[in-house]
Amino acid sequence: MATTYKLVFAGPVGAGKTTAIQSLSDIEVVRTEASATDDVKQLKQTTTVAMDYGLMKLASGDQVRLYGTPGQKRFDFMWDILTENALGLVLMLRGNAPDPVADLRTYVKEFREFIDRTSLVVGITHSDQGGWETRRLVAAELEALGLPPSVMDTDARERSHMAQLVKALIYGIDPFNGTEAH
Template identity: 40%
Template sequence: MREYKILFTGTTGAGKTTAIKAVSETAPVVTDVANTDSSIVKKQTTVGLDFGLLTLDNGDRIRLFGTPGQGRFSFLWSILAVNAIGMIILIDNSRPDPRADLKMYLDAFAKYLASIPCVIGVGRIDTNPHPNIDEYADLLALRNLPLPVIDVDVRQREDVILMIDMLLAQIEVNMMELGNA
């Protein structure tokens, strides 16, 4: 059995904790506390990390880590990214400028994105259709980042599993390419 680490990141309220809860086979560890930031409309917010476990069909385990979304905890982002085999960036399309949110995370994790696969999951696109998936893809193309972008509902286990499967497929392709090099 091998163990791997996948990092979930994104703004406060994007669904990192919810995504990990949707797929973790154990009760996830969460470091949520009462929210005191009046600019954020949620009762609880993560101040440390979220952690869950997922066992693959072959017995390998994935450790799922979620970052806090608030910028004041950004010092934890790079600490939590160490040894990750992949990253999922969650974007909340109901925020005032979700493209700016994505840019911030692409910049914050630029050194990691140069070497590990990433999937962008956009939530709440059903109720907030702009920007659309194509606009996110255009933003990524301008940065020469060929990353998959999908519409997700992180409350749905299948959607979170799809993002993880997309990461694992990218990792497998990268390993095959290294084997042929």
């Protein structure tokens, strides 16, 4: 019998959550986009207001449900709803953001209870502008927060990049108790 898994993608506006899910999904992605307002308009024309949903079909017959959270704090009520019964969190950060480490701290704080029960992996998009130094700083901050430094540069448009990120998340799950191995 096929098993269904659930993963959640979170991160700031413009980090690539919707694009990542589109890259991985084997079905048309369900998107809840609205016209961007405020500061978000400077980054992109639309933004997720409830969730993105995609489905990855594995060769084994198993399926992975992919849920993307809104990046704006004002929609954070969706974060708890979407993380319910999920295996782990894929945190997407923009390497070209003014302070990716501050973004990391914000999202780890918001999702900490969930992360402590499950697993976390961080994907840095737009890394051509942030480079190796951003990845090093994010990894160091993860360790300072008591979390494994599971971080990699990624291109959300590339299915193979996103698949590696998902594999890294799954490898971080302890099969004996369903939580992250520290």
